[in-house]
Amino acid sequence: MNLSIRKAAVIGSGIMGSQIAAHLAGVGIKTLLLDIVPKTLTEEEAGRGLTLADPAVRNRLAASAIKRLTKIKPAPLYDEAFAERITPGNLEDHLASLGEVDWVIEVVVENLEVKKNLLKQIEQHRKPGTIVSSNTSGISINAMAADCGEEFKKHFLGTHFFNPPRYMKLLEIIPGEKTDSELVRAMKAFCEKVLGKGVVLAKDTPNFIANRIGTYGLLVTLQEMQKNGGYTVEEVDAVTGPAMGRPKSATFRTLDLVGLDTFVHVADNVFQNVTDEQEKAVFDTPDVLKKMTELKWLGEKTGRGFYLKQKGEKGSEILSLNLATMEYVPQQKPKGASLEAAKAAKGTKEKLKTLLSGKDRYSELAWNILKPVLIYSAEKVGEISDSIQEIDEAMRWGFSWDLGPFETWDAIGLARSVERMEAEGLAVPEWVKDWIASGQTSFYKSDEGQLYSIHIGSQQYKQVEQAPEVISLRRLKEQNKVIKGNSGASLIDLGEGVACLEFHSPNNAIGEDILSMLQQSVEEVRKNYLGMVIANQGKNFCVGANIMLLLMEAQDEEWDEIDDIIHMFQSTMYKVKRLEKPVVAAPHRMCLGGGVEACMPADQVIASAETYYGLVEVGVGLIPAGGGCKEFALRASQSLLNAEADLQPYLNQVFETVGMAKVSSSGYDAKRLGYLRSSDRVVANQDHSIYEAKQAVLGLARNGYEPIPEEKIRVAGREGKAILQLGAIGMRQGGYISDHDLLIAKKLAHVLAGGDVPAGTLVTEQYMLDLEREAFLSLCGEPKTQARMQHMLTKGKALRN
CATH class of the missing domain: 3.90.226.10 (2-enoyl-CoA Hydratase; Chain A, domain 1)
Incomplete structure (x- = not known):
């Protein structure tokens, strides 16, 4: 199946919907952007003598979103002129236009009932064969389409873009139980080639792959920090940034960028939908996050979160939050032998090994937040994805880690690290121990330029498939x-x-x-x-x-x-x-x-x-x-x-x-x-x-x-x-x-x-x-x-x- 998608419709003109429309327009796909009809006039509209019946009013939300695209930084459009490829509309007057498009993307509020109702409307107006997808960050694809017909389900899937869509490489494609397997393959190829995405196939589980692992990692970091005490916000960020092969935004700057309310919602989605009590406990929102959301300290969107930028006598300064007192205090630059050694090391693998081999409190913190993430990732193989490669790619492309969990495990020494985990009383998944017992020392190996990774089912190495368009020098x-x-x-x-x-x-x-x-x-x-x-x-x-x-x-x-x-x-x-x-x-x-x-x-x-x-x-x-x-x-x-x-x-x-x-x-x-x-x-x-x-x-x-x-x-x-x-x-x-x-x-x-x-x-x-x-x-x-x-x-x- 070779897809030809020349025209699309995006429903929902919020931040994600409008920027997905911008990305589609950027690669040459004409896009219809739809939103609800406003219930009241603005002062400006009333001053112009407009009524609620005027198209300019009825299309206002989508039209305003398109205008904002040229002002947002970083720019969601490759070229401002590409905004002309997006046509604004509304969900009352233009639903019939869905019969003219090749792909409909739903990007409305993260609410199952709202999504189910919208999908029923889309089903009434789409032509047979039209692809329909939901840009959900974690709601069940099968539950969304439960009330739709078989032909609809065959062409329905999840397409989870990461924010901002133009710049974030990851796109998780989540097939439903009835999704046509050929369509999944064709969509993967289309999104890689035409949209420029790194695509991973995820299973229909809460938060899919990247948000499941990434949210877990952020939460265990916060819990470790509070459990042992004594670590400041900036100390945690110093450890969980480039020293561990993670972005400079590390843990708390990342949370401020994402928005604490958004993060809490994503974490709660797992909490509400898993049954394992140990896992549930990790995703139970920590009190400090609950308090900060109540205070509207949500990060950059409200001007304060774990960090606060304010003007002082010497110009602007960035303060950090003391979690014990809930007061903002001047930052203290972390200093430690393991941090300095990791900074001087060349390459992510050497930085990680250097950081973890230290004997100070920063080395201890790094180990204590890394080991549960590695074990959790291994536990979720088969549940959230069938391959370790897709989990690694999801974390590299979606959270900008230099190395995914299994690549990290290889880098620090698989057998040695598992031995240390077990000595500390941690339960390592049996398949990992069986793999080591068979004489293997890594999850990946390279042989004559070919990359192989463990295939969990057979406990054998399997060649990693690479699209012919991907040439590795x-x-x-x-x-x-x-x-x-x-x-x-x-x-x-x-x-x-x-x-x-x-x-x-x-x-x-x-x-x-x-x-x-x-x-x-x-x-x-x-x-x-x-x-x-x-x-x-x-x-x-x-x-x-x-x-x-x-x-x-x-x-x-x-x-x-x-x-x-x-x-x-x-x-x-x-x-x-x-x-x-x-x-x-x-x-x-x-x-x-x-x-x-x-x-x-x-x-x-x-x-x-x-x-x-x-x-x-x-x-x-x-x-x-x-x-x-x-x-x-x-x-x-x-x-x-x-x-x-x-x-x-x-x-x-x-x-x-x-x-x-x-x-x-x-x-x-x-x-x-x-x-x-x-x-x-x-x-x-x-x-x-x-x-x-x-x-x-x-x-x-x-x-x-x-x-x-x-x-x-x-x-x-x-x-x-x-x-x-x-x-x-x-x-x-x-x-x-x-x-x-x-x-x-x-x-x-x-x-x-x-x-x-x-x-x-x-x-x-x-x-x-x-x-x-x-x-x-x-x-x-x-x-x-x-x-x-x-x-x-x-x-x-x-x-x-």
């Missing part, structure tokens, strides 16, 4: 597919005649090692491959060039060295562009400065939807000099339909984008800003981007690829430069930029316009590269530029001097 390297490499990059064989150039330097910053490997890769691909992909699977694609190296050379006044570095960067990108084989770049997340310049020579860019793309060199007092200015000037020239056409409007836009160091808020926004071309593509699922780039290379090769010929660039010259600089001078006179900003802007204008030549002059690409390099070198000698570079390295943000 790490596993390819385990299969000895590295063609060549050095400390900064590797060329990896993707199969079918395509090679992938992977960056793996610190932060994927571009230095001499990456440039050298790029040059070697061009020669290797020219001789032996059909084409090349430039991609990696680091946290970010590339944060730019190696600023530390540049600053050191500038401070030592090694101008020839800097000139050589920039010349090497430029010549490398020029070789990539002139390669006689197709090159496709696949950036993801942060792709800044030199990272963008590494993508610009490619025949095509296939960007992840979450790509934050920008030439940001002015932030460190420089201008793009790895071919970025040249490529924009070339695009401007190519955009002209005839020699008399005006370059200036295009250049003005580029000058503003680069001069203000604008960074896209998404891959789609990178197109709006002009960083990506019309021929470049955006893919929703970052895990699929290398596969899509490989397919693009093969497609170009099959269609008789011809290398890009060098062409002359028509430039705006001194007249265009004067217009650009005049705009910058106006910004300075208005107080919007500093004198140093103006200096940088003038040099940027000089390069983009092609220097002091007559308007319309045809120049070579090398001429433009020389202009870039000269401007870059002169700025490197400026003390204020060096101060900007130093500030970025030490503070991680731009200095405006």
